[in-house]
Amino acid sequence: MSELRKDPVSGRWVIIATERAIRPTDFRPEPQPVRGGFCPFCEGNEEKTPPEIMAYRERGTQPNTKGWRVRVVSNKFPALRIEGNINKRGEGVYDSMNGIGAHEIIIESPKHVVSLTELEDKHVEEVLWTYRDRLVDLKKDKRFNYGLLFKNVGAPAGASLEHSHSQLIVTPIVPISVMHEMSACEEFYKYRGRCLFCDIVQQELSSGLRIVLEEDTFVAFAPYASRFPFEICVVSKTHSSHYENLQKLEAEELAIMLRSVLLKLEASLEFPPYNYIIHTTPFSLGEIEHYHWHIEIIPRLTKVAGFEWGSGFYINTVSPENAAEFLRNVSIEKKSEAIRS
Amino acid sequence: MSELRKDPVSGRWVIIATERAIRPTDFRPEPQPVRGGFCPFCEGNEEKTPPEIMAYRERGTQPNTKGWRVRVVSNKFPALRIEGNINKRGEGVYDSMNGIGAHEIIIESPKHVVSLTELEDKHVEEVLWTYRDRLVDLKKDKRFNYGLLFKNVGAPAGASLEHSHSQLIVTPIVPISVMHEMSACEEFYKYRGRCLFCDIVQQELSSGLRIVLEEDTFVAFAPYASRFPFEICVVSKTHSSHYENLQKLEAEELAIMLRSVLLKLEASLEFPPYNYIIHTTPFSLGEIEHYHWHIEIIPRLTKVAGFEWGSGFYINTVSPENAAEFLRNVSIEKKSEAIRS
Numbered sequence: 001m002s003e004l005r006k007d008p009v010s011g012r013w014v015i016i017a018t019e020r021a022i023r024p025t026d027f028r029p030e031p032q033p034v035r036g037g038f039c040p041f042c043e044g045n046e047e048k049t050p051p052e053i054m055a056y057r058e059r060g061t062q063p064n065t066k067g068w069r070v071r072v073v074s075n076k077f078p079a080l081r082i083e084g085n086i087n088k089r090g091e092g093v094y095d096s097m098n099g100i101g102a103h104e105i106i107i108e109s110p111k112h113v114v115s116l117t118e119l120e121d122k123h124v125e126e127v128l129w130t131y132r133d134r135l136v137d138l139k140k141d142k143r144f145n146y147g148l149l150f151k152n153v154g155a156p157a158g159a160s161l162e163h164s165h166s167q168l169i170v171t172p173i174v175p176i177s178v179m180h181e182m183s184a185c186e187e188f189y190k191y192r193g194r195c196l197f198c199d200i201v202q203q204e205l206s207s208g209l210r211i212v213l214e215e216d217t218f219v220a221f222a223p224y225a226s227r228f229p230f231e232i233c234v235v236s237k238t239h240s241s242h243y244e245n246l247q248k249l250e251a252e253e254l255a256i257m258l259r260s261v262l263l264k265l266e267a268s269l270e271f272p273p274y275n276y277i278i279h280t281t282p283f284s285l286g287e288i289e290h291y292h293w294h295i296e297i298i299p300r301l302t303k304v305a306g307f308e309w310g311s312g313f314y315i316n317t318v319s320p321e322n323a324a325e326f327l328r329n330v331s332i333e334k335k336s337e338a339i340r341s
Numbered sequence: 342m343s344e345l346r347k348d349p350v351s352g353r354w355v356i357i358a359t360e361r362a363i364r365p366t367d368f369r370p371e372p373q374p375v376r377g378g379f380c381p382f383c384e385g386n387e388e389k390t391p392p393e394i395m396a397y398r399e400r401g402t403q404p405n406t407k408g409w410r411v412r413v414v415s416n417k418f419p420a421l422r423i424e425g426n427i428n429k430r431g432e433g434v435y436d437s438m439n440g441i442g443a444h445e446i447i448i449e450s451p452k453h454v455v456s457l458t459e460l461e462d463k464h465v466e467e468v469l470w471t472y473r474d475r476l477v478d479l480k481k482d483k484r485f486n487y488g489l490l491f492k493n494v495g496a497p498a499g500a501s502l503e504h505s506h507s508q509l510i511v512t513p514i515v516p517i518s519v520m521h522e523m524s525a526c527e528e529f530y531k532y533r534g535r536c537l538f539c540d541i542v543q544q545e546l547s548s549g550l551r552i553v554l555e556e557d558t559f560v561a562f563a564p565y566a567s568r569f570p571f572e573i574c575v576v577s578k579t580h581s582s583h584y585e586n587l588q589k590l591e592a593e594e595l596a597i598m599l600r601s602v603l604l605k606l607e608a609s610l611e612f613p614p615y616n617y618i619i620h621t622t623p624f625s626l627g628e629i630e631h632y633h634w635h636i637e638i639i640p641r642l643t644k645v646a647g648f649e650w651g652s653g654f655y656i657n658t659v660s661p662e663n664a665a666e667f668l669r670n671v672s673i674e675k676k677s678e679a680i681r682s
Binding site: 005006007008009010011012013014015016017079092093094148150152155156157158159169171175176177178180181184185188196197199200203223224225226227275277278279296298303304305309310311312313314315316317319320 | 346347348349350351352353354355356357358359420433434435489491493496497498499500510512516517518519521522525526529537538540541544564565566567568616618619620637639644645646650651652653654655656657658660661
């Protein structure tokens with residue numbers, strides 16, 4: 001079983017996956033995802049993945065067979081496992097617990113598409129509902145306190161299979177990045193009585209300088225202090241603390257917005273490797289005034305070197321204003337056709 | 342001039358380098374460092390770098406000519422510049438200041454060596470003294486509050502030139518990673534009245550499980566919650582808050598230890614790309630009881646994907662105990678000869 005350990009200095013938790021014996025010689029440059037060839041995520045290969053946890057599928061079709069549109073399975077090499085007790089414990093200055101949690105793969109299409117943008121808006125919406133359904137299901141388990149939804153696209157962003165998919169890692173503790181965000185938001189709320197994200201949205205909409213795309217309910221913008229070139233934040237214009245409380249009309253709009261923003265990135269940057277991550281409120285908290293769920297989209301165009309690792313202090317060579325202007329002006333209608341042709 | 346901007350949500354500062362106009366099409370896979378060919382850091386090419394800030398050189402030789410052993414110059418493409426006022430300012434919820442600071446390159450040898458380990462112990466010691474001299478000099482400037490010394494080795498670790506060198510970035514604000522470490526250490530000190538690092542060192546020495554190398558004054562160990570395979574922390578066994586207060590005998594020993602640890606990494610992992618980073622106490626603070634300077638060495642063997650970026654929650658497939666045992670048992674005498682032959 002893997003172990004969760006806390007670094008007392010940084011406060012960061014780490015999953016030590018002790019199950020596999022690895023020798024130093026195992027560290028060779030990682031292979032690129034195979035283009036073409038056999039894909040375990042494609043329709044017809046259902047028996048090549050761990051058993052289905054859930055799927056949106058045609059009525060009358062059986063689990064682990066054809067007929068699905070979005071399918072969720074356990075990761076074949078999970079970082080955390082669902083079975084067992086957490087057993088929190090200490091050892092001198094150190095803290096640890098068992099590596100209990102969930103590590104799921106959301107396969108976004110039965111066809112071998114390599115980008116979420118190749119799917120219809122309605123299909124993207126189903127992916128968003130899958131995210132929600134999994135959070136709602138897993139938060140019932142009182143051992144768990146956080147669900148992190150994310151997507152790796154391209155080898156430089158950590159993808160090992162090209163077939164379009166997302167991942168969900170559910171952990172007993174709240175990840176430190178979310179803790180730090182929540183502390184800052186709580187401090188702001190104590191001082192000013194408002195949600196920091198709501199204030200940011202107001203300021204961004206009123207200046208317009210960093211807006212990438214605006215719809216009725218959601219807005220996409222380049223964060224004022226973007227760490228990376230073409231970083232984008234997608235957030236709802238009205239306050240909402242939990243992703244899983246998404247309304248039906250919001251989900252429809254979010255699907256269109258997410259697909260449009262990704263199309264803009266793909267058109268501008270020639271299909272860059274990227275990650276996106278959903279930050280939402282921990283399971284144990286009800287509706288709160290001071291934290292606001294959001295999606296962070298990070299194109300992986302530059303390498304992260306010692307300075308960034310050592311300081312958390314990033315150097316970004318593209319101003320968010322320039323990035324936003326460029327992305328605003330990219331026409332995705334034409335590009336989208338070009339991609340599909 | 343570049344700008345320092347604070348992200349109000351994460352608390353992180355970012356350097357927005359607005360001086361260069363960059364188009365999205367500029368983001369192509371980064372070229373690998375050229376092996377062989379022209380090197381601006383080699384002896385005889387002094388005029389190809391910005392002017393010398395300082396050098397340890399033979400008596401009677403002139404700056405920017407041959408005769409140096411360690412040489413410090415400004416980065417040709419500095420993230421921050423030394424001239425100007427900081428001009429701290431606010432804009433709604435956002436905070437910023439001018440991109441004032443220093444960005445220096447420490448060229449570690451006049452010969453074209455690609456690893457610090459190719460230098461004699463005495464020469465490595467001179468590199469360590471150079472680090473110290475630059476910190477001592479730059480902390481006199483009251484605009485600055487932190488000096489981050491680091492090293493990128495290999496393209497995956499962010500190096501753009503292979504000639505062995507380190508970098509120093511001096512900033513008006515304390516990097517957030519150091520702030521977080523200092524907060525945790527301060528909390529521990531308030532609660533237990535001891536330095537957290539001193540306690541960690543005691544526990545590591547008494548268990549021995551994660552020790553890589555122990556000398557009289559310094560110890561190298563694999564951190565209990567290592568984020569990365571073969572991560573190593575080098576720290577003094579007695580309390581010391583500031584790197585720049587290094588004693589002569591300590592510097593001698595640290596040079597031997599650092600070179601030995603890097604030799605072990607090179608021998609075990611076949612010259613991995615890596616970063617090391619020195620975390621020390623901010624300029625504005627005198628000798629303090631609760632923070633302890635240290636070196637973090639991070640081999641860059643694995644890719645960092647969306648989960649890590651989004652959560653600060655790392656998955657490490659090699660337990661620190663296994664990594665330490667492996668490194669302890671690597672004989673560097675033989676390997677060191679092998680490398681040199």
